[in-house]
Amino acid sequence: NAGVTQTPKFQVLKTGQSMTLQCAQDMNHEYMSWYRQDPGMGLRLIHYSVGAGITDQGEVPNGYNVSRSTTEDFPLRLLSAAPSQTSVYFCASSPGTGMNIQYFGAGTRLSVL
Amino acid sequence: AQSVTQPDIHITVSEGASLELRCNYSYGATPYLFWYVQSPGQGLQLLLKYFSGDTLVQGIKGFEAEFKRSQSSFNLRKPSVHWSDAAEYFCAVGPFTGGGNKLTFGTGTQLKVEL
Numbered sequence: 001n002a003g004v005t006q007t008p009k010f011q012v013l014k015t016g017q018s019m020t021l022q023c024a025q026d027m028n029h030e031y032m033s034w035y036r037q038d039p040g041m042g043l044r045l046i047h048y049s050v051g052a053g054i055t056d057q058g059e060v061p062n063g064y065n066v067s068r069s070t071t072e073d074f075p076l077r078l079l080s081a082a083p084s085q086t087s088v089y090f091c092a093s094s095p096g097t098g099m100n101i102q103y104f105g106a107g108t109r110l111s112v113l
Numbered sequence: 114a115q116s117v118t119q120p121d122i123h124i125t126v127s128e129g130a131s132l133e134l135r136c137n138y139s140y141g142a143t144p145y146l147f148w149y150v151q152s153p154g155q156g157l158q159l160l161l162k163y164f165s166g167d168t169l170v171q172g173i174k175g176f177e178a179e180f181k182r183s184q185s186s187f188n189l190r191k192p193s194v195h196w197s198d199a200a201e202y203f204c205a206v207g208p209f210t211g212g213g214n215k216l217t218f219g220t221g222t223q224l225k226v227e228l
Binding site: 004033035040041042043044045048058090092101102104105106107 | 117122147149154155156157158159162203205215216217218219220221
């Protein structure tokens with residue numbers, strides 16, 4: 001049972017480049033979300049989705065886009081990377097839209113030079 | 114807006130000693146409360162949660178936490194720490210009504226265990 005899978009694990013970008021962080025879950029969870037983790041700041045919510053075709057902004061959405069075309073996948077797009085987006089990114093999923101346990105992926109460590 | 118405070122950035126304990134990690138939250142009603150653990154290079158793993166009922170909750174790996182409404186606290190405890198408990202610990206709060214699954218995390222407490 002894979003759970004929540006994030007790819008890639010590590011990525012280095014130059015300022016202005018674009019990329020997509022992939023997140024897939026095989027638990028048929030409705031809810032998926034993206035967080036970024038920065039030293040001394042804990043995890044902050046970027047975007048979330050309550051089901052296929054439905055997304056919404058979290059606490060720090062600027063510079064990021066998301067879409068949810070299937071239940072399984074929830075990619076995070078950086079259209080023009082900036083050094084301020086250097087961070088560790090975590091994807092999470094949970095079974096419903098009530099307050100359920102969230103299951104986290106192993107993270108993607110991104111450096112923007 | 115909800116918020117979570119973990120006042121201790123770093124804590125060092127000796128193996129076998131007891132542990133208490135502090136967590137205070139700010140929220141207008143009864144929240145859902147969680148403790149997660151993150152080992153180096155890993156994602157977050159749920160240790161325990163409080164939704165309602167008994168205010169002392171048991172989790173995995175011998176951890177427990179007590180919800181104290183009067184103090185707006187949800188402190189994590191373990192009677193005897195093992196070297197493998199060295200990790201970063203995050204307290205999180207979620208809204209009791211509405212808000213879906215959006216969690217607000219504290220800034221984390223890094224636990225070091227001395228042998």
